[in-house]
Amino acid sequence: MGAKTYSQEIESPVAAGRMFKALCLDIHLLPKLMPETIKTIEFLQGDATSAGSIRQINYAEGIRFKYSKQRIDEVDVNNCYCKQTTIEGGVLDEGYEYIVVEFKIDTKGSGSVFKINTHFHPLPGSELHEEGAVVKMNRETGPMMLKTVEEYLLANPQAFA
Secondary structure, eight states: OOOEEEEEEEEESSOHHHHHIIIIIOTTHHHHHOTTTEEEEEEEESOTTSTTOEEEEEEOTTSSOSEEEEEEEEEETTTTEEEEEEEEEGGGGGTEEEEEEEEEEEEETTEEEEEEEEEEEEOTTOOOOTTOHHHHHHHHHHHHHHHHHHHHHHHOTTTTO
16 A cells, blocks of 8 residues: 555644744744643754754653654745654554655735645555544644644744744
8 A cells, every 4th residue: 555645724823934933943842832742852863954854752651652753854944844754653653664744834814824744654564544543643733733833922922033
């Protein structure tokens, strides 16, 4: 079975540039805003703006995965685009070879629209179930993270301005 792609679009009243900086460039904000989910994020190689960089996300107690490692494949600050691949840990332990996530944040009026394309690549011989736990969790995590960051940015208008 080949890769399966899922797409989501979520509108936000926050400007695209601010949202991109908070979600893709200064990812260290996430453990502060979501301590019940993300314990720490550390860069093992490079930084948030360099293709080839590798970061490890360590999840909080009670989360079903201990950690995941992601490689940053592409970052285009001018177009608010980021592409990353989960290469170790996390959901890969459940039958996936790797997972590619593309984030694109476009301007819409004074706000933005957040586009997420997730490409699941199962291990050879594995099957991807449309409503499996991993797919469902992934579909819920993106919007939850976006709304959490959005609330922070709306409450702190100078942050990432």
